[in-house]
Amino acid sequence: MPAIPSFFAEGALVAVMTTQPLDGPLDYKAPEGGCHLGAFVEVPLGPRKVPGVVWGVGLGGFDLSKARSIIRVLDVAPMREEMQKFLIRMGDYTLTPMPAMLRLATRAPGLSDPPSMRKVYRLGHGTPDRETDARRRVLEVLNTFGGLSFTLKELSDEAGVTSSVVKGLVKQGVVAEEDTPRDTSFPRLDPSRPGKELTADQAQAVTTLSAAIQTDDYGTTLLRGVTGSGKTEVYLEAVAQTLRRGRQALVLLPEIALTAEFLTRIEARFGARPAEWHSGVTMTERRRTWKMVGQGGAQVVVGARSALFLPFQNLGLIVVDEEHDNSYKQEDGVLYNARDMAVLRASICGAQVVLASATPSLESWSNAEVGKYTRLDLNARFGVAVMPELHAIDMRTEDLPSNRWISPTLQQAVTTRLAKGEQSLLFLNRRGYAPVTLCRACGHQIGCGECDARMVEHRFLKRLVCHQCGDTQPMPDVCPSCQAEGKLAAVGPGVERLSEEAQELFPEARIATLSSDLFGSARALKEQIVKIAEGAADIIIGTQLVAKGHNFPLLTLVGVIDADLGLQGSDLRGAERTFQLMRQVAGRAGRAEKKGTAMLQSFQPEHPVIRAILSGDEEGFWRAEADERRHAGVPPYGRLAGIILSSPDMQQAFDLGNDLARRNGPLQHVGAQVFGPAPAPIARIRGRHRVRLLVKAPKGVALQPALSAWIAQVRVPHQTRLTVDIDPQSFF
Ligand code: ADP
Ligand code: ZN
Numbered sequence: 001m002p003a004i005p006s007f008f009a010e011g012a013l014v015a016v017m018t019t020q021p022l023d024g025p026l027d028y029k030a031p032e033g034g035c036h037l038g039a040f041v042e043v044p045l046g047p048r049k050v051p052g053v054v055w056g057v058g059l060g061g062f063d064l065s066k067a068r069s070i071i072r073v074l075d076v077a078p079m080r081e082e083m084q085k086f087l088i089r090m091g092d093y094t095l096t097p098m099p100a101m102l103r104l105a106t107r108a109p110g111l112s113d114p115p116s117m118r119k120v121y122r123l124g125h126g127t128p129d130r131e132t133d134a135r136r137r138v139l140e141v142l143n144t145f146g147g148l149s150f151t152l153k154e155l156s157d158e159a160g161v162t163s164s165v166v167k168g169l170v171k172q173g174v175v176a177e178e179d180t181p182r183d184t185s186f187p188r189l190d191p192s193r194p195g196k197e198l199t200a201d202q203a204q205a206v207t208t209l210s211a212a213i214q215t216d217d218y219g220t221t222l223l224r225g226v227t228g229s230g231k232t233e234v235y236l237e238a239v240a241q242t243l244r245r246g247r248q249a250l251v252l253l254p255e256i257a258l259t260a261e262f263l264t265r266i267e268a269r270f271g272a273r274p275a276e277w278h279s280g281v282t283m284t285e286r287r288r289t290w291k292m293v294g295q296g297g298a299q300v301v302v303g304a305r306s307a308l309f310l311p312f313q314n315l316g317l318i319v320v321d322e323e324h325d326n327s328y329k330q331e332d333g334v335l336y337n338a339r340d341m342a343v344l345r346a347s348i349c350g351a352q353v354v355l356a357s358a359t360p361s362l363e364s365w366s367n368a369e370v371g372k373y374t375r376l377d378l379n380a381r382f383g384v385a386v387m388p389e390l391h392a393i394d395m396r397t398e399d400l401p402s403n404r405w406i407s408p409t410l411q412q413a414v415t416t417r418l419a420k421g422e423q424s425l426l427f428l429n430r431r432g433y434a435p436v437t438l439c440r441a442c443g444h445q446i447g448c449g450e451c452d453a454r455m456v457e458h459r460f461l462k463r464l465v466c467h468q469c470g471d472t473q474p475m476p477d478v479c480p481s482c483q484a485e486g487k488l489a490a491v492g493p494g495v496e497r498l499s500e501e502a503q504e505l506f507p508e509a510r511i512a513t514l515s516s517d518l519f520g521s522a523r524a525l526k527e528q529i530v531k532i533a534e535g536a537a538d539i540i541i542g543t544q545l546v547a548k549g550h551n552f553p554l555l556t557l558v559g560v561i562d563a564d565l566g567l568q569g570s571d572l573r574g575a576e577r578t579f580q581l582m583r584q585v586a587g588r589a590g591r592a593e594k595k596g597t598a599m600l601q602s603f604q605p606e607h608p609v610i611r612a613i614l615s616g617d618e619e620g621f622w623r624a625e626a627d628e629r630r631h632a633g634v635p636p637y638g639r640l641a642g643i644i645l646s647s648p649d650m651q652q653a654f655d656l657g658n659d660l661a662r663r664n665g666p667l668q669h670v671g672a673q674v675f676g677p678a679p680a681p682i683a684r685i686r687g688r689h690r691v692r693l694l695v696k697a698p699k700g701v702a703l704q705p706a707l708s709a710w711i712a713q714v715r716v717p718h719q720t721r722l723t724v725d726i727d728p729q730s731f732f
Pocket of ligand 2: 467
């Protein structure tokens with residue numbers, strides 16, 4: 001096959017992939033001045049202009065005089081071959097059509113804007129025709145700040161004059177007005193600044209990682225270490241090593257609330273802040289990041305999973321922090337796991353991946369077991385801090401009135417901490433006041449009108465909220481079913497209710513409730529966390545938000561209100577998730593000099609997962625869990641794909657499901673089985689009925705082509721949507 005040319009002269013026929021839902025690329029003629037392979041362009045499509053990327057040589061086979069021309073080439077670096085490959089391979093893996101993949105890679109606000117300039121002002125050469133106070137002040141400011149240029153607003157504010165004063169000076173040439181590009185490079189990060197002095201464990205891990213980075217080749221390392229063991233310090237050194245080689249690094253974090261603390265650590269280590277990419281960043285900043293990453297004007301990006309699609313010029317390292325976290329799984333639109341796709345991307349561009357976690361996913365653990373990943377362990381906590389003591393509180397023997405959740409034993413432990421001026425954390429992974437609102441007259445439970453889910457009372461908001469679709473309604477006074485007044489009762493605990501109980505038990509204590517929905521912004525939450533870490537609260541009440549990476553040096557007690565919460569249900573990963581979450585929460589205690597204790601309230605302290613948590617035998621837990629999954633032939637020892645059919649018409653969804661189940665030939669061919677159709681665990685979301693099928697296949701078979709052939713046999717009715725979830729994380 002002849003190599004694809006990297007440049008097309010004007011008039012040459014090229015294939016352009018657009019972000020429109022078409023079957024493939026369309027042919028266009030290269031515009032005046034030609035275009036590069038991978039160029040981001042705008043093309044005519046019917047009466048519209050749509051964005052696209054020059055994908056390769058045009059296919060032709062039609063009257064060339066009919067071919068339309070590319071309208072223009074956008075002012076950004078062309079897509080690299082490596083990115084094109086990544087999109088194709090990821091599209092094949094997740095069964096996503098290329099236009100949808102391309103949308104992920106072009107999600108930069110203002111991408112098609114002309115190069116954006118802004119006016120700046122600096123000292124010119126003329127002398128003013130007339131001296132006034134205001135004019136003198138402007139010149140003073142410009143003289144004081146030497147060669148710096150100002151925006152009009154900055155200059156007039158600094159000088160305390162109106163903008164017309166500055167404009168007047170511009171007319172006379174006293175002040176020079178210039179256009180400069182709005183998108184500028186990020187400040188250089190300096191890897192030669194000294195890092196922390198490393199412990200022997202850490203130094204050894206850094207040596208291994210550095211050697212891997214020196215190869216400029218692909219490799220994945222699982223960096224396991226308890227919370228506080230210094231994993232972040234270790235991967236910061238990997239970032240340093242990557243920068244020394246002149247390559248770029250991407251650090252993925254599972255939670256925006258964590259970025260602020262991390263940015264500060266990067267700044268402390270490298271002397272400047274990196275680029276950021278997540279939903280909390282302004283459009284302007286995002287566009288700047290997108291462009292600078294492509295031109296080499298950003299060395300390190302800290303971001304959410306979608307940062308994987310940034311057009312890195314020379315990506316040498318991807319860190320996935322808290323790699324086990326389920327928020328790496330994108331659950332709508334294109335369904336993908338950012339951790340797995342990071343590995344794919346790195347393998348294509350010859351980069352290293354570091355997967356960091358205190359409690360790795362079973363997938364990563366087993367990849368390390370079979371030698372696909374290198375495994376590095378940090379076993380001790382940094383400094384004097386040691387792992388907390390872990391106890392179960394057997395709730396069957398605690399004397400606790402109904403509608404109370406803090407056992408006398410836990411209460412006593414908190415009281416002791418209060419007396420010593422130490423902090424306690426009460427952990428409950430349930431937002432809101434109470435998970436169920438029940439009418440004591442008729443037994444009615446208030447549900448969401450659009451979903452098959454209960455409405456959750458949020459007392460701070462004075463509303464009921466559906467955690468599925470986000471729908472809210474005011475808290476009613478009468479039962480919506482029997483109209484009885486004053487009979488609605490809260491059943492079960494949420495963090496808000498727990499905080500009420502704590503307030504009653506410990507009236508003197510300062511109590512802070514941390515739940516993502518109680519803060520207007522990530523910044524507000526972050527500020528609150530910093531204050532708490534500095535000692536602004538005695539008792540912290542929190543959801544899983546607090547399990548993720550924050551440092552609370554004064555915290556010495558963690559009470560887990562309901563350690564059994566994740567153990568019920570048929571979730572494949574229930575045990576693994578509970579294990580990870582409990583260990584992470586327990587890891588919050590005793591991070592500084594003081595030894596910590598974690599207490600788990602449980603009605604089944606003899607459950608194997610609870611026992612594994614208490615004994616601290618992680619390898620034992622993973623081996624046991626691995627055996628069970630191997631036996632059942634499920635991931636990571638077998639493959640799963642979920643098929644969700646959703647439709648306003650339940651019968652239609654079921655008919656399609658049955659049709660698929662009958663025509664299972666292409667799946668049988670590769671040894672895969674189909675289960676279902678069955679109503680999905682949440683059988684209705686936003687008014688759409690949901691039916692699911694589950695496909696189970698042995699590891700190592702070509703599952704995706706078989707799935708494609710299978711699905712291609714049926715026609716999906718207009719109103720119905722068919723979604724394929726490869727490697728499903730949750731089964732809702
Ligand atoms: P992890 O990422 O494993 O939770 P961190 O890297 O955040 O651990 O380390 C925990 C704390 O210990 C942080 O405050 C960090 O700055 C500190 N720390 C870790 N290693 C060192 C070191 N070698 N020298 C000084 N402080 C360290
Ligand atoms: Zn709902």
